[in-house]
Each structure stands twice: as structure tokens, then as C-alpha cells.
Amino acid sequence: MNRRSRLTLVGVSSVAAAMLILSFAAEPLYSTFCRVTGFGGTTQVAVKAPDRVLDRTVRVRFDANVDPAAPLAFTAVEPFIEAKLGETVLSFYEVTNTSDGPVAAMASYNVAPHKAGVYFNKIECFCFKKKIFQPGASERLPVIFYVSPDMDKDRLADDVRSITLSYTYFLADDVPQTARLEDASAVY
Numbered sequence: 001m002n003r004r005s006r007l008t009l010v011g012v013s014s015v016a017a018a019m020l021i022l023s024f025a026a027e028p029l030y031s032t033f034c035r036v037t038g039f040g041g042t043t044q045v046a047v048k049a050p051d052r053v054l055d056r057t058v059r060v061r062f063d064a065n066v067d068p069a070a071p072l073a074f075t076a077v078e079p080f081i082e083a084k085l086g087e088t089v090l091s092f093y094e095v096t097n098t099s100d101g102p103v104a105a106m107a108s109y110n111v112a113p114h115k116a117g118v119y120f121n122k123i124e125c126f127c128f129k130k131k132i133f134q135p136g137a138s139e140r141l142p143v144i145f146y147v148s149p150d151m152d153k154d155r156l157a158d159d160v161r162s163i164t165l166s167y168t169y170f171l172a173d174d175v176p177q178t179a180r181l182e183d184a185s186a187v188y
Helices: 001-036 114-119 147-152
Strands: 057-067 072-076 082-086 089-097 103-110 121-124 131-133 138-147 164-170
Touching: 057 072, 057 089, 072 164, 082 089, 089 131, 089 147, 103 114, 114 147, 121 147, 131 138, 138 164
Parallel strands: 057 164
Antiparallel strands: 057 082, 072 089, 089 138, 103 131, 103 164, 121 138
């Protein structure tokens, strides 16, 4: 094998190895990108609320969905609230296991419009971990959040007057790979 053939083989092998490595790194890189930028309606996770509250308000609508395979009834306790930017809000969803056996489920989420995702911060959420719902039992599930006052500085977000926080419950074993699930853990 001549020098040119060896260089070509090394080059092609290097490209193939790099592509293989990138294929394994794609999902974690994409998830990190979404969390940092709010891309696709991915919300942020916050440890504490901001130190300022603005007079500007947004209507936060609550949407609840269930995968048809999950024997759950899921609804928002209130359809919407008016929240000031920077104000900490506590809201609840309610879920009922409609089957005669325990159900392990997990909620995926997003916000719309997607450009609001980078400003929507959850402090505590039932979506942070898998839950087991007992037969026939109902639970109220809290979500504590705020919409960052930094949204007021973003001229591209001047038109955001309402944000929809949407959850979909899936059986824990059937959570689609595309569902955005938090890897943080909440304390209840």
C-alpha cells in the first residue's frame, strides 16, 4: 500500500470514527442546547426566584394531556393565571389513576410560544421524576415557577402576552425518546 492510499484510509477511518462518536453525543448535546437556549419550548430549572418583580403580566395557560395508553385522568386545577414577570407562582394539576392497578407514569412538558421557553423557570415540578399512582387514587401535583423579568428586555418577546405550559403523561416504560424530561430531582 502506498503512502497516498494509507493517508486516504486514515482520513476515511477518522471521519467514520468521528461520525460514530458524534452520533452517541448528539442527544446529550441537543438536550443541553435546548435547556440553555429554551429551544423548542424547553423550560429552565431554577433554584430560587428572582429578586425583582415587574408590573408587566403574562397569562399562563395550563394544558394537560394523557397518552391514550395511560389509564389516567389529568387536568389543570385552574385553566390559567395572570402572573407578573418575576413573580413566583404555585399552581396545581390533578391526576387520577382510572385503572384497578398501580400505574407508573412520567410527564413530559413544553411551553408555547417556544421563544418563551428560555424565560420560563420551574423551581419545583412533578415532571422532575417518575411517579406511581395507586388504583383509583387522585393526587394534586404542584408546579412552582416564574417567568423571568429578563423577558421584558428582549424585544423579540415584546409580543408575548400569554404562555401555555403543557404537560403530557406517558406510562413510564413508554416515554418517547423525543419527550423532554428533566434530569433534575424535585423535593416534595
